[in-house]
Amino acid sequence: MSKKSYRAAINEALRQEMRRDPTIVLMGEDIAGGAGAPGEQDAWGGPLGVTKGLLAEFGRERILDTPLSESAFIGAAAGAAATGLRPVAELMFVDFMGVCFDQIFNQAAKFRYMFGGRARTPMVIRTMYGAGLRAASQHSQSLYPIFTHIPGLKVALPSSPYEAKGLLIAAIRDDDPVIFFENKMLYDDEEEVPDEPYAIPFGEANLTREGDHATIVAFGRMVKLANAAADRLEKAGISCNVVDPRTTSPLDTGTILECVEDTGRLVIVDEASPRCNMAADISALVAQEAFGALKAPIQMVCPPHVPVPFAPNLEDLYVPSAERIEAAVRAVMAYKAREAA
Amino acid sequence: MQMNREDLLQAYRRMRTIREFEERLHLEFATGEIPGFVHLYAGEEACAVGICMQLTDRDAIASTHRGHGHCLAKGVEVAGMMNEIYGRKSGLCGGKGGSMHIADLSKGMLGANGIVGGGPPLICGAALTAKVLKTGAVAVAFFGDGASNQGTTLESLNLASIWNLPAIFVCEDNGYAESTSSAYSVGGSQAGRAAGFGMPCHEVDGFDFFAVHDAAATAIARARAGEGPSMLHVRLSRYFGHFEGDATTYRAPGEVERLRAERDCIARFRKRVTEAALLDDADLDSADEAVTGEIEHAVADAKNAPLPSEADLLTDVYVAY
Ligand SMILES: Cc1ncc(C[n+]2csc(CCOP(=O)(O)OP(=O)(O)O)c2C)c(N)n1
Ligand SMILES: [Mg+2]
Secondary structure (H helix, E strand, O other): OEEEEHHHHHHHHHHHHHHHOOOEEEEEOOOOOOOOOOOOOOOOOOOOOOOOOHHHHHHHHHEEEOOOOHHHHHHHHHHHHHOOOEEEEEEEEHHHHHHOHHHHHHHHOOHHHHOOOOOOOOOEEEEEEOOOOOOOOOOOOOOHHHHHOOOOOEEEOOOOHHHHHHHHHHHHHOOOOEEEEEEOOOOOOEEEEOOOOOOOOOOOOEEEEOOOOEEEEEOOOHHHHHHHHHHHHHHOOOOEEEEEOOEEEOOOHHHHHHHHHHHOOEEEEOOOOOOOOHHHHHHHHHHHHOHHHOOOOOEEEOOOOOOOOOOHHHHHHHOOOHHHHHHHHHHHHHHHHHHHO | OOOOHHHHHHHHHHHHHHHHHHHHHHHHHHOOOOOOOOOOOOOOHHHHHHHHOOOOOOOEEEOOOOOHHHHHHOOOOHHHHHHHHOOOOOOOOOOOOOHHHOOEHHHOEOOOOOOOOOHHHHHHHHHHHHHHOOOOOOEEEEEEOOHHHOHHHHHHHHHHHHOOOOEEEEEEEOOEEOOEEHHHHOOOOHHHHHHHOOOOEEEEEOOOHHHHHHHHHHHHHHHHOOOOOEEEEEEOOOOOOOOOOOOOOOOOOOHHHHHHHHHOHHHHHHHHHHHOOOOOHHHHHHHHHHHHHHHHHHHHHHHHOOOOOHHHHHOOOOOOO
């Protein structure tokens, strides 16, 4: 056990799995860097240094820098996965899915079903998502609901360094295609992470905090903000469950429903655009399965239905904040008070 | 193609504006005041200016993430750009786009682009508009050596060819896509690719303004005459990192210093026009001075300009909703 950053935890998961399984290869743009260049090899290790240092151990046979051709290399990962390798491809920013989505959702996702259960496509696509870096509309989106929508894909959203290592190892060992969403604002976060390999099973939510009054379900970086809001509410005598579903597909509906049954109040925090996002999905689930338990209307804390703006003051307004989460919990609490009065 | 004194002075002034703009941003970025990603065009000025000075506002260009030079060469206002880069309401895009999304449709500038390979298909569209509406306009796609490997780029070459579009594809080959060299990433050659799609390719020394200018003149004339698309393969170099903050350890030691000292496009231009007595040093020095003042003013103005208002977050998503 030692303190590791989100970045280091991901790097360690890749290294340990690659040592264990020689069929694992990494591919992506500048994941080592310096290919064919006169200067340093492994110059980048990915744009934010996440894969740095792997080249020295595994060489260019297994650490494959690609040309700027996402359709070709993401598709190649799918083809390689179907024929005996276990590729981990890096789609630098999830926004770039636009140029390679066919290979993901028509090819990799559907092989197993279309081929009558006779195919396996054990690939992982690691990708960065989320607002906060002032990276504007084409580098800041939270597109996980789109992937969650596609049958055949699994989707993981690690919310901390510990989660990142365990979920990535599970993703690599999984025999289905997994889209692994790394929040770009979390790379420098640190916490205690075991040195040995461990896998966190998909579809098992993490109840990061227990409380009696309200349930907050949050995804990715929003888990951290939800806990910050819950800390403040605790001081005001309002105690919350904070549920991190960890994976949106499969989704641990059982834990969410149990928590709603216990507290009767639900706030869902989702960084994705509000139409057809996870907050909407879970709202529908709860309305269908736990309607009778609800003491207040469900609150969704999401960005507005607009692209991510560049100007820092607008971007800060755009992303859900701990303040907005706190206000939403107070709103579900106040609703009960009004009813009783 | 003959250039008169005024053209030459304008070319010089535009190249110097780009250089000064980018060198200043390099310094300002380091102070932490500029948000987001910034990719600088310094070193590549002859390419944007040599081509764009032969275009009118009706002719369209599509740019890249490294877009400041294309904007300035196409006549986009310095102040509006600077304000945009600082995320101000007075920016060309109201602060919503930033460095990677500067656009000015009134100047035929269809936008910098955060998606590599995003521009070439758009340019097929702009060229189609020119063709269908018979405007006589041409459309120019700037794209990097990295972008040349994107499916969108290769599909666009084919589309422009079979539709015989008035399009020009300018491959700005600065040798790198981020840290990856084009020697590694490009299979075959740009000229071979152009030939494969049935269009001529001009091999151009991008450090030489006049070489760019002449090749562009030929390609533009061909497009305007309805004879179809061309490619320009322009070899050049960027002086700064891929983005501000890139340590550029993948480059050879001294690579940039040597290029700056021996091949710089602006120094070369100055030498050539003064030796040929087309312009004198005094003309050029006063252009330098004017440019410095303009950039200084734009930076000071942008730093003090108001931010977008809260209400701006929700506007401009649709024309009507
Ligand atoms: C579709 C897509 N993939 C990857 C990126 C990340 N990226 C931004 S610029 C760049 C390199 C571009 O190289 P090149 O086309 O040669 O242009 P240069 O930066 O050299 O001007 C990469 C990989 C992106 N923005 N869009
Ligand atoms: Mg390049």
